[in-house]
Amino acid sequence: MREDIEVDLVVAGAGAAGLMTALRASQNPDLVVAVLEKSTTEGCNAAISSGSLAAGGTRFQRAAGIEDSAQRHTDDILANSGDERHRDLVAALCGVAAGYVHWIADDLGYPLEVGTDMPRKGMSVPRLHADPARAGGGPLITHLRKELADRANVAVLDEAPVTGLRVEDGTVVGVTGRQGRNDLVITAATTVLATDGFAGNRDRMREFCAELGDPFHGGVSTATGDSIGWLRPLGAEFRNMGACLRHGQVTLRGTRINPALPWLGAVLVNRRGERFVDEQAHGYSGLAGVIQAQPDERAVMIWDAEAHETAQHSEMMRESAVAGALQTAPDVATLADSLRLDPRQLAHALRPLPGRRALVGPYHYAWLTHGVLDHPGRGSHRHPRARPAGRRNHRPGTARRRGSGRRPRRGELQRLQLRQRPAVRLRHGLDHRQRDRRRELTASGGTALLAAPFAVLTS
Ligand SMILES: Cc1cc2nc3c(=O)[nH]c(=O)nc-3n(C[C@H](O)[C@H](O)[C@H](O)COP(=O)(O)OP(=O)(O)OC[C@H]3O[C@@H](n4cnc5c(N)ncnc54)[C@H](O)[C@@H]3O)c2cc1C
Structure with missing residues (x-):
């Protein structure tokens, strides 16, 4: 059955x-908003x-006595990447990051703190915020979905993949989708593509990231880069697709171990018994290429009880322990035997680098390889033909069958999962910001500059 629906904003993908x-x-x-999600069984990255x-520059950092700012965040990222070309974009994102952390904690009520136990390469001060239990992203996404479920003007359609864009006269006017046996035809003033990258799509990985070989994929299988296929026929221009x-x-x-381990003294040794890298010289993403270059594309990470005491408090270590990926050995001789390495060579490899502490047995260890988590598409899609086309007789706040000019009946609304409740209180002036955004999108000669992984298409 075909369902024709008209909303103000349609969002493809119910991830972050x-x-x-x-x-x-x-x-x-x-505003009436519809969100279409491909799969809740697989979930989002x-x-x-x-x-x-x-x-x-968050209040959590200030309370912990950490001096930080959006400027410092920007400078750290650019110093680490060495790529100054997109300073404006990086500065803009860092400029709003603290506000979003406060919003999630204070307005949406999700418990957050600054992770002083989460050092990362290139981060000059502790800057990662996480829930106190270090439970990972699952509870956060559940919390955000619950929050949305309470909003009267939002419909979240699960197991409802977007199948394509609706384009009229070169303008994106909504999406097509499917939910069960229903074909969805959704008209929207604004279409947001938030379907993530393509790390779960081997053909796309070969096309854009061939140099990575055939790495382990540690993300969700729904990240198949669907929006690339929709935007390409429209003449979209893709940038930074190899990032x-x-x-x-x-x-x-297939599990991960805590990226803080190198800063807690962990040592990496390859199958030849060589310590081949300063473990703190790379972030966990940069380290992947170094591991890829080792014999059999693997290496063993070794740490001690003191490091383990801190590192174990993370969902990554809990999952690795359950998967049986973490081992222990009481001393260097037993460790060498388990790893099939020469004990003297291993003892040599375990000697601390200048300024670092020496590891003390008993030892913990895990064999590691490299993988791809996500292809965030740190770039932009430029859709040269996207242009504004007014509101197409659409009144904000209505979800209606196209052409009928009436609000849907109660049963129709239920199918859309729109609940008839009093309007929610407007807490931020997003309507103004959104209008500004629309103006901005149309500013450059009738083209839209679209920042990935989001693509915002406005009709
Ligand atoms: C293991 C792992 C650990 C990570 N850790 C961190 C971290 O600690 N901090 C951090 O900042 N980032 C981290 N990342 C990266 C982060 O998860 C992603 O950058 C982020 O999830 C991207 O958000 P998104 O909304 O674009 O994609 P997602 O969160 O993946 O959401 C995309 C959604 O779109 C849906 N979708 C896809 N195609 C369609 C379609 N055709 N129709 C409808 N829906 C569709 C998918 O099912 C999915 O639900 C991690 C990633 C992984 C894999």
């Missing part, structure tokens, strides 16, 4: 980006992530 977009937009009770939120989030601390069981 899609849920946040819907939450912000629906603060304006005059955000739900299997560590859920750590980077932001500089991706790798991980050099993936165990052979």
Whole structure:
């Protein structure tokens, strides 16, 4: 059966980006928002992530006596990447990051703190925020979805993949989708594509990231880059498609270990018994290429009880322990025997680098390889033909069958999961910001500049 639906905003993908977009937009009770999610059984990358939120200058940092700012956050990122070309974009994102962390904690009521136990390469001060239990992104996404469920002007359609864009006269006017046996035809003033990257799509990985070989994929299988296929026929221009989030601390069981371990003294040794890298010289993503270059593309990470005491408090270590990826050995001789390495060579490899502490037995260890977590598409899609086309006779706040000019009946609304409740209170002036955003999108000669992984298309 065909369902024709008209809303103000349609969002493809109920992950981190899609849920946040819907939450912000629906603060304006005059807007009706529909979110389509491909699969809740597989879920989104955000739900299997560590859920750590980077932001500089938060009240959590101030309370912990940490001096930080959006400027410092920006400078750290650019010093680490060495890529100054997109300073404005990085500065803009860092500029709003603290506000989002406060919003999630204070307005949405999700418990957050600054993770002083979460050092990362290139982060000059502790800047990651996470829940106190270090439970990962799952509970955060569940919390955001519950928050959305309470909003009267939002419909979240699960197991409802977007199948394509609706384009009229070169303008995106909504999406097509499917839910069960229903074909959905959704018209919207604004369409947001938040379907994430393509790390779960081997063909796309070969096309854009061939140099990575055939790495272990540690993300969700729904990240198949669907929006690339929709935007390409429209003449979209793709940039920075080779950028991706790798991980050099993936165990052979497919779990991850705590990226803080190198800063707690952990040592990496390859199958030849060589310590081949200063473990603190790379972030976990950069470390992936170093591990890839080792014999059999693997290495063993070794740490001690003192490091383990701190590192174990993370969902990554809990999952690795359950998967049987973490081992222990009481002394160097037993460790060498288990790893099939020469004990003297291993003892040599375990000697501390200048300024670092020496590891003390008993030892913990895990064999590691490299993987790809996500292809966040740190770039932009430029859709040269996207242009504004007014509101197409659409009144904000209505969800109606196209062409009928009437609000849907109660049963129709239930199918859309729109609940008839009093309008929610407008807490932020998003409507103004959104109008500004629309103006901005149309500013450059009728083209839209679209920042990935979100693509915002406005009709
Ligand atoms: C293991 C792991 C750990 C990570 N840890 C961190 C971390 O600690 N901190 C951090 O900042 N980042 C982390 N990341 C990266 C972070 O998870 C992603 O950058 C983030 O989830 C991207 O948000 P998104 O909304 O674009 O994608 P997602 O969160 O993946 O959401 C995309 C959604 O779109 C849906 N979708 C796809 N195609 C369609 C379609 N055709 N129709 C409808 N829906 C569709 C998917 O099912 C999915 O639900 C991690 C990633 C992984 C894999």
